[in-house]
Amino acid sequence: PRSQQQTTTPAGKVTRLTDADGAEQRCQYDALGRLSQQQGADVTISVTYDAASRIHQQRTQSKDGSRDMTVTLGYDSLGRPARRETATRTPTRQSLEIQT
Structure with a gap:
């Protein structure tokens, strides 16, 4: 059976996850737990x-x-998403897309 392993903080936040193929992801959280x-x-x-x-x-x-x-991301006065800017960069190209 394939399985994954995880390491968590005392609060239950995942700090390390290793999948069945051995690929590892590490997570960090800010002071508010985000x-x-x-x-x-x-x-x-x-x-x-x-x-x-x-x-x-x-x-x-x-x-x-x-x-x-x-x-x-930008939000309106009611907290709804109102603006999204996506900037991308590769070795050969840069782009900026703005959605309002």
């Missing part, structure tokens, strides 16, 4: 939050630094 970083074999995902604990920015970066994507 996921702030997840590292895999090839990519790192970093997350920041606004004062209302909504995701403000998520950055996905390849381990070798050759690829990078940053998504920045």
